Amino acid sequence: MSKPSPAPGQIWIALPFFIFGFLHLAGGLAWLALVPTLLTGAFYRPDVIAFSHVIGLGFLMSLVAGSSYQLLPVAFENPLFNRTLAKIHLGLHLSGVPVMVYGFLHWHMPVVAVGGTAVLIGFALYLFNIAATALRPFRKNPTTLGVLIALSALAVALGVAVWILTAKLGFAAVRDPLALLGAHTFLILIGFFLLFLASVSYTLLPMFLLVPLPSTRRAFGSIQYLALGIALFIPGQLIAPSLLPFAALAASLGLGLYAIENLAAIRRSPRRLDGALRLYAANLGFILPVALGLLLRALQLAGHVPTLTLHLDTLLFTLAVFGTLACAILGMGAKIVPFLVWQHRYAPMLGRALVPKLADLVYPRLLNLLAWTVPAAALALAVGVTTQTNLTVRIGALTFLASVVAFQFNLYRALTHLWHPTAKPLPKAELRPSLSP
Amino acid sequence: MSELPLDDSTILERLRLMDDPEIGLNIVDLGMVRSVVHDEAGNVSVIITPTSPNCPMHDQIVEGARMMVESVPGVKSADIIMSFDPTWTPDWITPAGREFLATR
Numbered sequence: 001m002s003k004p005s006p007a008p009g010q011i012w013i014a015l016p017f018f019i020f021g022f023l024h025l026a027g028g029l030a031w032l033a034l035v036p037t038l039l040t041g042a043f044y045r046p047d048v049i050a051f052s053h054v055i056g057l058g059f060l061m062s063l064v065a066g067s068s069y070q071l072l073p074v075a076f077e078n079p080l081f082n083r084t085l086a087k088i089h090l091g092l093h094l095s096g097v098p099v100m101v102y103g104f105l106h107w108h109m110p111v112v113a114v115g116g117t118a119v120l121i122g123f124a125l126y127l128f129n130i131a132a133t134a135l136r137p138f139r140k141n142p143t144t145l146g147v148l149i150a151l152s153a154l155a156v157a158l159g160v161a162v163w164i165l166t167a168k169l170g171f172a173a174v175r176d177p178l179a180l181l182g183a184h185t186f187l188i189l190i191g192f193f194l195l196f197l198a199s200v201s202y203t204l205l206p207m208f209l210l211v212p213l214p215s216t217r218r219a220f221g222s223i224q225y226l227a228l229g230i231a232l233f234i235p236g237q238l239i240a241p242s243l244l245p246f247a248a249l250a251a252s253l254g255l256g257l258y259a260i261e262n263l264a265a266i267r268r269s270p271r272r273l274d275g276a277l278r279l280y281a282a283n284l285g286f287i288l289p290v291a292l293g294l295l296l297r298a299l300q301l302a303g304h305v306p307t308l309t310l311h312l313d314t315l316l317f318t319l320a321v322f323g324t325l326a327c328a329i330l331g332m333g334a335k336i337v338p339f340l341v342w343q344h345r346y347a348p349m350l351g352r353a354l355v356p357k358l359a360d361l362v363y364p365r366l367l368n369l370l371a372w373t374v375p376a377a378a379l380a381l382a383v384g385v386t387t388q389t390n391l392t393v394r395i396g397a398l399t400f401l402a403s404v405v406a407f408q409f410n411l412y413r414a415l416t417h418l419w420h421p422t423a424k425p426l427p428k429a430e431l432r433p434s435l436s437p
Numbered sequence: 438m439s440e441l442p443l444d445d446s447t448i449l450e451r452l453r454l455m456d457d458p459e460i461g462l463n464i465v466d467l468g469m470v471r472s473v474v475h476d477e478a479g480n481v482s483v484i485i486t487p488t489s490p491n492c493p494m495h496d497q498i499v500e501g502a503r504m505m506v507e508s509v510p511g512v513k514s515a516d517i518i519m520s521f522d523p524t525w526t527p528d529w530i531t532p533a534g535r536e537f538l539a540t541r
Contacts (some may be wrong), residue, residue, distance in 0.1 A: 207492070210530075212524075347494065348497075350500065354500075430447075
């Protein structure tokens with residue numbers, strides 16, 4: 001039995017998103033090294049909000065969007081619904097994000113509105129395009145279900161962002177802007193990014209590890225608990241704080257099941273983990289602190305425990321973004337970008353020449369090193385935030401920045417194959433004497 | 438053309454030159470090549486099962502394997518069939534492939 005192959009991703013859509021994202025991560029880390037109070041100071045400040053959008057929109061969302069256009073058609077087993085919409089999204093995202101960040105930095109809301117409108121239209125196209133790809137036809141599996149729920153959370157988060165912005169411009173009323181900001185952050189971080197990560201891992205990780213998904217039931221369970229957490233969080237944050245601990249508990253259970261499922265796949269794999277997969281796997285080490293932090297913060301907000309630190313929100317942001325998401329995204333990025341290059345340059349030569357492997361396109365030892373330095377840097381940032389030590393945050397940011405620069409150097413090496421391919425001619429085939437007739 | 442008869446093992450050896458780019462192991466030791474048959478006229482049929490139904494390389498693997506097989510002397514045509522039933526399992530990896538995966 002054979003089935004049609006999903007259309008391969010478009011290198012010229014995914015790659016610009018990736019490059020834009022990695023540059024924002026490097027820029028954000030350099031900024032953090034210069035101004036460590038971005039993580040240790042008060043968080044409702046123009047520069048902190050600008051910084052969080054450099055990381056959230058410029059880095060994370062760019063990488064997720066680029067990955068989506070490349071990987072989700074493969075995961076959904078459907079071709080991308082519309083490539084033109086993806087290109088328009090790329091243009092709107094690349095032009096809108098810097099304008100938005102500039103507007104936040106100078107606290108000039110009309111400028112934020114201009115950039116935000118471009119980004120918002122881009123998001124709308126992205127949501128429509130990916131949802132339409134998933135639904136033609138809908139194949140019920142943890143990845144498709146989880147991505148669709150994550151897209152819904154993103155849509156709600158964008159609605160909340162528009163509400164906040166219109167209130168800032170004087171067109172709407174907001175009773176508690178900090179509660180709305182908290183809802184926006186939770187929906188983006190847990191509802192979209194972490195749920196998206198968990199969902200996509202259930203297709204990607206088995207593919208890379210050469211194992212079937214260890215437990216489809218557990219994978220579905222993680223999606224359902226995370227979805228329940230998201231559903232309970234919104235009313236909890238806005239009108240009924242007593243729901244927040246239940247929301248956090250459900251989300252934490254979902255995250256826990258995600259980590260267990262990923263670890264089970266890693267344990268069963270016949271394959272020794274390479275540097276990229278080790279870097280990806282490092283994200284699992286941050287799941288428990290994120291889950292515990294989420295529970296503690298929810299109990300604080302519901303008034304069940306005293307406020308131990310005013311920076312728990314920042315700590316959660318640090319652990320989730322620089323720990324879990326950055327490790328996972330950089331690990332997968334170390335697989336995806338060389339594959340994009342390989343697919344574009346070498347796939348047409350398959351069967352006609354001896355083509356290099358993905359490992360030949362990069363420095364594998366450098367990736368092995370980054371699998372240690374990136375989580376160590378994230379840990380240093382978390383320690384710096386917890387202890388409110390600017391020096392520790394600065395050390396973490398500089399270590400992270402050095403790792404990201406090394407990572408980009410590795411990717412640049414892969415990109416050089418676009419203009420300097422290294423395929424060799426096939427040896428001539430010869431028949432050999434055989435005992436068979 | 439060689440006077441030696443066409444042999445399935447020659448075709449398998451040829452297909453060993455084709456690696457899964459991400460894994461770094463050739464498709465034969467990876468257990469993706471399920472069967473190779475040929476007739477006396479040199480018409481070859483190869484059944485390949487990808488390691489994942491989500492493999493983004495289906496079309497390129499089929500075309501690459503066809504080119505590889507057709508470059509073997511004595512092969513008149515090659516029919517590469519992509520099969521997903523039964524699904525690929527790690528049990529199909531050869532001992533040499535297992536050793537490669539465990540050490541690389």
